[in-house]
Amino acid sequence: MVSSSLRIHELCKRYGDFVALAPTSLDVARGEFLTLLGPSGSGKTTLLSLIAGLAHPDEGRILIDDADVTHSPAYDRDIGVVFQNYALFPHMTIEDNIAFPLKMRKVADTEARRRTAEALETVRLPHVAKRYPRELSGGQQQRIALARCIVYRPAIILMDEPLGALDKKLRDQMQLEIKRIHRELGTTIVYVTHDQEEAMTMSDRICLMNAGAIEQIGTPQDLYFRPRSVFVADFLGESNLLSATVRGVDSDGLDVVLAAQAAPSRAVGNGSIFAAGEPIKVMVRPQNLVVGDAGGGDQLAGRLSGRLLDVMISGSLTRLYIAPETAGMPQLVAAHPTRSGAAPYEIGQLLSLGWHATDAVAISDGKGI
Amino acid sequence: MAAPRAIQRNLAWTRAAMGAPLVLLLVLFLVYPVGQLLLLSVYGESGFTLAQYRQLFASSVYLDVLLITLKISLVTTLICVVTGYPIAYLISVVDKKRKTTLLFWVLLSFWTSFLVRAFAWIVLLGRNGVINKLLISLGIISSPASLLYNFGSVLVGMVNALLPLAVLTMLAVMENIDRTLPRAAATLGARPGMAFWKIYFPLSLPGVAAAGIMVFVTAIGFFIVPALLGGRRETMITQLIIDQVQQTMNWGFAGAISVLLLFVVFIVFAAYDRLLGLSTMTGAAAPRNATPSRLSGPLQKAGDALLTLLGAISDRILRLLPSRRRDRNPDQAGMGLQAFVWIMLLIISAPTILMIPLSFGTGGLNWPPQGFTLHWYETVLSSPLWTQAMLRSLLVGVGTGLLAMLIGTPAAFLLVRSDIRGKAAWLAFILSPIVVPRMIIAVGLFYVFARMGLVGSAFGLILGHTVVAVPYVVMTMMAVLRSYDTRLDHAAQSLGARPIATLRYVTFPILGAGMMSSFLFAFATSFDELTIALFATGGLNATLPKQFWDEVTLQVSPAIAAVSTCLFVFMGLLIFVAERLRRRAAAR
Numbered sequence: 001m002v003s004s005s006l007r008i009h010e011l012c013k014r015y016g017d018f019v020a021l022a023p024t025s026l027d028v029a030r031g032e033f034l035t036l037l038g039p040s041g042s043g044k045t046t047l048l049s050l051i052a053g054l055a056h057p058d059e060g061r062i063l064i065d066d067a068d069v070t071h072s073p074a075y076d077r078d079i080g081v082v083f084q085n086y087a088l089f090p091h092m093t094i095e096d097n098i099a100f101p102l103k104m105r106k107v108a109d110t111e112a113r114r115r116t117a118e119a120l121e122t123v124r125l126p127h128v129a130k131r132y133p134r135e136l137s138g139g140q141q142q143r144i145a146l147a148r149c150i151v152y153r154p155a156i157i158l159m160d161e162p163l164g165a166l167d168k169k170l171r172d173q174m175q176l177e178i179k180r181i182h183r184e185l186g187t188t189i190v191y192v193t194h195d196q197e198e199a200m201t202m203s204d205r206i207c208l209m210n211a212g213a214i215e216q217i218g219t220p221q222d223l224y225f226r227p228r229s230v231f232v233a234d235f236l237g238e239s240n241l242l243s244a245t246v247r248g249v250d251s252d253g254l255d256v257v258l259a260a261q262a263a264p265s266r267a268v269g270n271g272s273i274f275a276a277g278e279p280i281k282v283m284v285r286p287q288n289l290v291v292g293d294a295g296g297g298d299q300l301a302g303r304l305s306g307r308l309l310d311v312m313i314s315g316s317l318t319r320l321y322i323a324p325e326t327a328g329m330p331q332l333v334a335a336h337p338t339r340s341g342a343a344p345y346e347i348g349q350l351l352s353l354g355w356h357a358t359d360a361v362a363i364s365d366g367k368g369i
Numbered sequence: 370m371a372a373p374r375a376i377q378r379n380l381a382w383t384r385a386a387m388g389a390p391l392v393l394l395l396v397l398f399l400v401y402p403v404g405q406l407l408l409l410s411v412y413g414e415s416g417f418t419l420a421q422y423r424q425l426f427a428s429s430v431y432l433d434v435l436l437i438t439l440k441i442s443l444v445t446t447l448i449c450v451v452t453g454y455p456i457a458y459l460i461s462v463v464d465k466k467r468k469t470t471l472l473f474w475v476l477l478s479f480w481t482s483f484l485v486r487a488f489a490w491i492v493l494l495g496r497n498g499v500i501n502k503l504l505i506s507l508g509i510i511s512s513p514a515s516l517l518y519n520f521g522s523v524l525v526g527m528v529n530a531l532l533p534l535a536v537l538t539m540l541a542v543m544e545n546i547d548r549t550l551p552r553a554a555a556t557l558g559a560r561p562g563m564a565f566w567k568i569y570f571p572l573s574l575p576g577v578a579a580a581g582i583m584v585f586v587t588a589i590g591f592f593i594v595p596a597l598l599g600g601r602r603e604t605m606i607t608q609l610i611i612d613q614v615q616q617t618m619n620w621g622f623a624g625a626i627s628v629l630l631l632f633v634v635f636i637v638f639a640a641y642d643r644l645l646g647l648s649t650m651t652g653a654a655a656p657r658n659a660t661p662s663r664l665s666g667p668l669q670k671a672g673d674a675l676l677t678l679l680g681a682i683s684d685r686i687l688r689l690l691p692s693r694r695r696d697r698n699p700d701q702a703g704m705g706l707q708a709f710v711w712i713m714l715l716i717i718s719a720p721t722i723l724m725i726p727l728s729f730g731t732g733g734l735n736w737p738p739q740g741f742t743l744h745w746y747e748t749v750l751s752s753p754l755w756t757q758a759m760l761r762s763l764l765v766g767v768g769t770g771l772l773a774m775l776i777g778t779p780a781a782f783l784l785v786r787s788d789i790r791g792k793a794a795w796l797a798f799i800l801s802p803i804v805v806p807r808m809i810i811a812v813g814l815f816y817v818f819a820r821m822g823l824v825g826s827a828f829g830l831i832l833g834h835t836v837v838a839v840p841y842v843v844m845t846m847m848a849v850l851r852s853y854d855t856r857l858d859h860a861a862q863s864l865g866a867r868p869i870a871t872l873r874y875v876t877f878p879i880l881g882a883g884m885m886s887s888f889l890f891a892f893a894t895s896f897d898e899l900t901i902a903l904f905a906t907g908g909l910n911a912t913l914p915k916q917f918w919d920e921v922t923l924q925v926s927p928a929i930a931a932v933s934t935c936l937f938v939f940m941g942l943l944i945f946v947a948e949r950l951r952r953r954a955a956a957r
Contacts, residue, residue, distance in 0.1 A: 052859075052863055053862070053863075054859045054862065054863070073862070073867075074859070074862035074863050075862050075863075075864075075865045075866055075867050077863075079863060080863065080864075081859070081860065081863035083856050083859070083860055084856075085854075085856065087854065087856040087857050087859065087860035088860075089857060089860075089861075089875055089879070090857075090879065091878050091879050100861070100864055100866070100874070101864035101865050103874075104864060104865035104866045104867075104870060105865055148864065149864075152864070152865070158863075
């Protein structure tokens with residue numbers, strides 16, 4: 001298997017006064033699928049261009065398999081890039097497009113033809129070889145861009161929002177395709193997207209970026225269930241964020257007091273970064289919010305009551321929007337799998353809400369950690 | 370860190386190398402010669418003097434010429450813009466196939482030499498020309514009227530010469546107007562007249578203004594039409610400059626007239642800039658959020674009211690027409706508009722086409738043509754003067770095309786791809802050869818070439834023609850580069866292509882058609898250029914236009930009709946080939 005590790009050390013890029021990428025360090029293991037996730041302008045595409053060698057960093061170093069490539073030109077890096085709009089050469093046939101990197105590497109003609117055909121097989125489009133890019137659909141062009149990238153077996157493949165222009169159904173299909181190819185080839189992949197769902201489905205690890213810096217890096221589960229900041233909690237999936245104060249810290253977690261409540265409750269979190277008296281947020285995911293008629297549910301750690309504002313059914317999930325009785329607390333959302341039959345609750349009904357201690361995550365309030 | 374700095378330094382050198390040739394060319398063969406000429410106007414044998422200007426304003430002769438020049442230019446501009454507008458509009462709305470046809474006739478006329486077209490009008494308006502014969506046969510007049518050498522004939526020639534320019538300039542803007550906007554206006558309750566005057570027309574106004582100034586500035590520097598079609602009273606200012614240089618070698622006075630001409634052009638541009646902003650001319654497209662004009666306050670309100678009135682009147686008239694129009698496709702142009710456009714295209718193309726039968730006739734240039742002979746073609750082809758002029762024009766044209774591409778393409782890359790400071794100023798400088806009246810450049814170059822021993826040499830002529838052709842190359846290449854997706858270059862690099870390989874396999878093949886068309890543009894500009902050739906050939910080694918000019922000012926003979934026909938066919942072929950190339954590139 002051809003694949004390389006990638007190490008980024010204190011890499012930094014400015015455009016005039018604008019910091020596109022604050023000094024950033026990142027390690028990508030051999031064969032890993034790492035996703036750079038973040039809103040537009042968060043620096044993920046800048047980081048990708050720097051890795052690809054299409055932009056020059058102001059500071060820092062880039063190492064591929066421990067070799068410094070910071071100042072090597074793009075064509076010397078053995079990196080493959082799949083561009084957002086595919087960047088297929090309009091004046092070449094599909095075949096010539098795919099053979100282009102082989103031609104640049106002076107691969108013999110017969111060998112190039114064999115490998116081109118093979119790459120077309122891999123993306124399941126062997127019949128389009130003689131056509132021109134404009135004769136293909138968006139999804140097909142996307143596959144060709146992928147084929148052109150894997151044909152020369154680069155040690156690292158960078159993908160810049162490769163599915164951004166496709167419709168939902170095609171996107172789901174291509175996600176599976178890319179995962180399959182990743183499994184088959186074992187290549188290291190750095191993938192850029194602003195779609196959190198896509199990041200969750202595909203990645204080994206997600207690197208969530210915000211305002212030119214890394215906000216949190218970890219497995220999808222890590223980021224989803226143990227977000228380290230309000231930004232992460234908000235960006236990945238829906239969340240209920242409740243203001244609270246730390247009462248005490250011990251080895252298993254924290255005792256916290258929700259705003260406008262007297263009784264303490266438990267929450268999980270890294271005890272070493274919180275101090276007693278500190279204002280924090282407690283995050284509960286919608287599907288972990290247990291809804292019942294008023295009363296009941298003794299083993300629950302947290303407890304609130306609120307009035308049902310609205311019910312929305314979006315396919316497999318049903319969302320309940322609830323206004324807490326406690327003054328000043330933001331609107332909450334609870335979710336449960338959609339069941340057939342009439343809705344169990346009526347709008348305006350008073351509901352009790354609770355959650356298990358393990359589902360309440362303490363997040364430091366404010367930005368820095 | 371050392372490495373990035375080295376990259377930066379490298380970049381600075383590359384940039385300098387890309388821009389320097391063009392800057393050098395313009396400084397040496399535009400700024401310096403024109404500056405010299407202007408200097409000569411205030412610098413006599415005994416040092417600084419205003420004698421030339423005293424002479425200029427001593428009598429009313431020169432001011433009268435200036436007034437005539439302004440009058441002819443202004444009327445020409447008005448007619449060109451007003452009649453060109455519907456033509457450009459129709460071309461911008463019809464389907465692709467008919468657009469190609471319409472555009473072909475406009476382009477053919479645009480590229481047919483000014484000389485050929487002016488000559489055609491001489492024949493057409495002559496005592497035994499088509500018009501007189503037609504009027505007599507219709508019984509409107511009994512004996513031939515003298516239609517030539519008056520204000521009317523100059524105007525006809527000028528409009529014919531500059532209408533294609535007006536159409537093409539307005540078309541560039543109209544093609545970028547969102548076609549859904551008038552439709553949106555219709556869904557919002559605007560009748561067709563109101564939708565046109567309140568929505569479409571204001572959006573097309575930058576094109577109208579650009580066409581107006583281009584035509585006016587070109588007209589003011591014209592001499593071919595007034596010299597060939599005008600009488601004594603239609604002398605224009607550039608003719609005075611030619612007289613001063615060719616007959617009396619009075620450089621100082623020629624310089625003083627040039628200053629006057631430049632001054633007028635400058636005022637026109639300053640007024641344009643104040644009213645509309647110069648950026649509307651050079652910018653690819655006006656920024657979406659920019660206000661379309663700087664007219665403000667009461668003037669704007671008055672303009673708005675006028676447009677509303679025009680809209681209301683048009684709708685009133687439309688309602689009077691039979692109601693069958695209601696069910697036609699709103700995108701389809703009306704019969705009236707189509708008829709008008711075809712009549713205008715006929716008027717601008719017909720004179721040259723009528724040359725063809727006359728060039729094969731035995732009855733001289735009298736209408737109708739009689740008999741059939743190849744005599745005139747034999748005369749031309751056996752004359753070394755003509756054949757050498759043809760070869761020289763080809764040589765100079767190809768040389769100009771190559772040099773302009775070589776110098777202009779890197780500069781276009783620089784202007785589009787890099788973030789150099791003062792881009793607008795650089796662009797204005799590069800485009801200045803179009804703005805400065807050609808005659809002033811020509812006289813200045815003549816003076817400088819004379820001292821460098823370049824008069825009469827093909828190389829000198831190529832340099833001079835490159836100066837006036839290079840702005841077109843830069844503009845065309847900039848447009849081509851703007852539409853080029855740089856990610857393709859990045860893709861090539863990421864796939865392992867070195868810079869040279871990227872240029873060779875990706876950039877140039879994709880830009881090929883655009884490069885070919887800008888080469889043809891430069892070639893055609895040189896091939897048709899008379900003003901610089903008039904002086905820089907120094908009486909020997911004439912180019913085709915120079916030879917044509919010498920002959921036509923001497924006598925009007927059927928041999929010239931034969932040359933006109935050859936030129937017409939040659940240009941037609943060139944446009945055809947260019948169009949084929951463009952279409953083949955677009956099909957990929």
